Amino acid sequence: SQTIHQWPATxxxxxxxxxxxxxxxxxxxxxxxxxxxQAAGRGLQLLFYSVGIGQxxxxxxxxxxxxxxxDRQFILSSKKLLLSDSGFYLCARGQGYEQxxxxxxxxxxx
Amino acid sequence: AQSVTQLDSQVxxxxxxxxxxxxxxxxxxxxxxxxxxxYPNQGLQLLLKYxxxxxxxxxxxxxxxxxxxxxxxxxLRKPSVHISDTAEYFCAVSVGSGGYNKLIFGAGTRLAxxx
Numbered sequence: 001s002q003t004i005h006q007w008p009a010t011x012x013x014x015x016x017x018x019x020x021x022x023x024x025x026x027x028x029x030x031x032x033x034x035x036x037x038q039a040a041g042r043g044l045q046l047l048f049y050s051v052g053i054g055q056x057x058x059x060x061x062x063x064x065x066x067x068x069x070x071d072r073q074f075i076l077s078s079k080k081l082l083l084s085d086s087g088f089y090l091c092a093r094g095q096g097y098e099q100x101x102x103x104x105x106x107x108x109x110x
Numbered sequence: 111a112q113s114v115t116q117l118d119s120q121v122x123x124x125x126x127x128x129x130x131x132x133x134x135x136x137x138x139x140x141x142x143x144x145x146x147x148x149y150p151n152q153g154l155q156l157l158l159k160y161x162x163x164x165x166x167x168x169x170x171x172x173x174x175x176x177x178x179x180x181x182x183x184x185x186l187r188k189p190s191v192h193i194s195d196t197a198e199y200f201c202a203v204s205v206g207s208g209g210y211n212k213l214i215f216g217a218g219t220r221l222a223x224x225x
Contacts, residue, residue: 004153032210043217044154044200051210090153097142097161097204097211101153 002027004102006091012108019064019078021105023091026072032094033074035066038104039087050074081109112137112205116216124224125193131186131219133201142204143184144213145175149197157199160184171195196223 003026013019025031035047046059048066056066063082067075074091086109092099117132135143142161146154158169165177175186184201201216 044213044215046212049210049212088151092154094211097206098144098156098159099211099213100156101146103153104151106151 002093002095002100004091004093004100006089006102006105008105009103010106010108012110013081014110015083016080019076019081019085019107021076021089021107023074023076023102024072025074025093028072028093028095030071033068034092034094034099035074035076036090036092036101037087038090044090048076083109085109112203112214114201114203114214114216116199116201116219118219119217120220120222122222122224123191126190128189129187129191129195129221131199131201131221133184133186133216135182135184135201135203137182137203137205139205141177141179142211143175143177144202144204145169145173145184145186146200146202146215147171147197148200148218154200157186191221191223193223193225195221197221 005024007022034049036044038044050056050068064078089105091102113136115134123129144159145157147157148154157173158167160167160177168174173188198218198220200218202213204211
């Protein structure tokens with residue numbers, strides 16, 4: 001079966017600190033991968049997508065960056081967190097026209 | 111540009127009553143539509159999808175949706191809800207660009223089932 005892991009599940013970080021969120025996918029090769037953010041009371045915003053190793057596209061300008069060092073690994077990073085970076089971060093893999101989501105990481109910036 | 115509008119931000123309903131969550135989309139190309147459910151502090155789970163064929167689509171947990179091209183709608187229905195259906199529901203349309211498909215989500219509808 002195809003499984004998406006996200007680590008960590010929850011994170012509390014001070015403003016100005018760095019960030020690294022990890023997403024790993026099992027059971028498939030060369031998947032399209034996506035990072036979404038869900039801010040409190042808002043819908044899902046696509047942040048980044050990747051169609052292969054080292055290939056990253058950004059949907060919106062922001063304080064975050066993404067990398068794909070391995071086929072099944074997708075990392076979301078920041079050098080200095082802002083309060084507005086708080087939210088629920090979801091990784092997804094594409095399969096045809098649909099997407100399947102991981103369990104998410106709850107980030108609180110204090 | 112494609113967009114998705116979920117007409118109700120919150121829908122309260124009593125247990126065992128029927129429910130309809132409304133979704134309208136705008137798209138000038140082939141339409142692929144989805145409903146996802148999100149339980150608190152969890153990821154999104156695919157409920158059902160319309161890609162082609164029959165306009166009435168059945169999904170998991172007793173949900174179904176009907177694709178109506180003339181009204182550009184994809185409303186989600188369940189004839190009898192349970193307390194466990196309390197969650198947030200997202201309608202989405204898939205759009206393709208440059209070798210990948212992107213999902214455009216609605217703002218979500220919070221379904222609250224009361225005993």
